[in-house]
Amino acid sequence: MEKQDYVSAKTFLVVWAILMILTFLLVETSLSTLPMKDFLIVIMMLAQAYLVSFYFMHLRFEKLPLILSVVLGVLLTVLLLYFVIIWDGTRIVKLTS
Amino acid sequence: MQNVRKIEPIEGVHGLEEPFEMAPSAFSANRKTLMMWVFIISDALLFGSFLAAYGFERFISPTWPDRWKIFEPGYLAAMTVLLLSSSTLMAVAVESLKQGLKGRFALFYTLTIACGIVFLGMQAHEWAHFIGEGARLSSNPWGVPLFSALFFLITGFHGFHVFTGVLVLIIVGLLSLLGKASTDTVELTGMYWSFVDLVWVFIFATIYLL
Numbered sequence: 001m002e003k004q005d006y007v008s009a010k011t012f013l014v015v016w017a018i019l020m021i022l023t024f025l026l027v028e029t030s031l032s033t034l035p036m037k038d039f040l041i042v043i044m045m046l047a048q049a050y051l052v053s054f055y056f057m058h059l060r061f062e063k064l065p066l067i068l069s070v071v072l073g074v075l076l077t078v079l080l081l082y083f084v085i086i087w088d089g090t091r092i093v094k095l096t097s
Numbered sequence: 098m099q100n101v102r103k104i105e106p107i108e109g110v111h112g113l114e115e116p117f118e119m120a121p122s123a124f125s126a127n128r129k130t131l132m133m134w135v136f137i138i139s140d141a142l143l144f145g146s147f148l149a150a151y152g153f154e155r156f157i158s159p160t161w162p163d164r165w166k167i168f169e170p171g172y173l174a175a176m177t178v179l180l181l182s183s184s185t186l187m188a189v190a191v192e193s194l195k196q197g198l199k200g201r202f203a204l205f206y207t208l209t210i211a212c213g214i215v216f217l218g219m220q221a222h223e224w225a226h227f228i229g230e231g232a233r234l235s236s237n238p239w240g241v242p243l244f245s246a247l248f249f250l251i252t253g254f255h256g257f258h259v260f261t262g263v264l265v266l267i268i269v270g271l272l273s274l275l276g277k278a279s280t281d282t283v284e285l286t287g288m289y290w291s292f293v294d295l296v297w298v299f300i301f302a303t304i305y306l307l
Binding site: 007008009012015016019020023024026027029030031038041042044045048049052053055056057058062063065066069070073074077078081082085086089090093 | 137174
């Protein structure tokens with residue numbers, strides 16, 4: 001482990017506070033009837049995921065190739081899975097019904 | 098540069114007459130950390146496919162139950178707050194151990210385990226409430242049978258990850274009390290615990306909020 005990966009407790013306190021505010025806003029958005037509700041929820045979810053993975057899982061201190069493998073690997077695979085399943089799945093459902 | 102391996106010369110072996118240095122890994126991470134990331138990516142893909150399946154069922158189903166008529170928003174927000182606080186406490190505990198502050202480490206580490214156990218209790222209570230409302234693996238009173246099936250599958254898998262996480266935390270805690278766990282081990286445990294929290298962020302938004 002390298003020397004510079006010490007993080008002060010103050011940084012964690014700030015990250016925790018942002019996470020708490022985001023949780024509150026997420027629940028409030030979900031209960032509201034805002035027009036862009038789903039989009040806002042996804043954006044806030046990704047913001048929370050960024051904070052947890054980059055600060056708590058120390059992804060911030062890793063080298064760029066590792067960050068890209070983890071973030072793009074997981075994100076692109078899940079997006080591909082989701083859209084291929086939805087696109088092909090709805091087609092099959094329409095064929096059989 | 099870290100992770101530079103020096104190769105010593107070997108007598109009589111062609112090509113190894115002089116010492117040379119291996120190029121550092123492109124990831125430049127410690128071997129254990131890299132393997133932990135491989136495990137975390139594979140686990141993330143497991144949950145990713147569960148959530149994609151949930152999204153698909155949701156997309157093709159003409160109706161979907163209103164979650165806020167079944168669950169209590171405040172209760173779920175409390176569960177999220179608890180798990181997020183737990184991984185913050187774990188991160189502070191790991192930093193304290195790196196700086197050699199043993200007392201602070203023990204305090205934050207114990208609080209982390211306590212938060213995890215309370216979260217498990219709250220999840221068990223939520224399941225009991227959900228089953229009490231009439232939800233079963235193959236049927237539920239809200240019209241879409243797959244809703245409760247996927248709910249039990251995904252939150253059950255996550256709950257078991259939390260349970261495993263608590264067990265690992267207790268074991269590593271006892272080992273470090275005996276002086277048999279290195280800082281690296283505690284840090285990797287912290288990575289797993291934060292990952293469990295990361296998965297909950299996605300489950301919370303996908304199953305309950307969207």
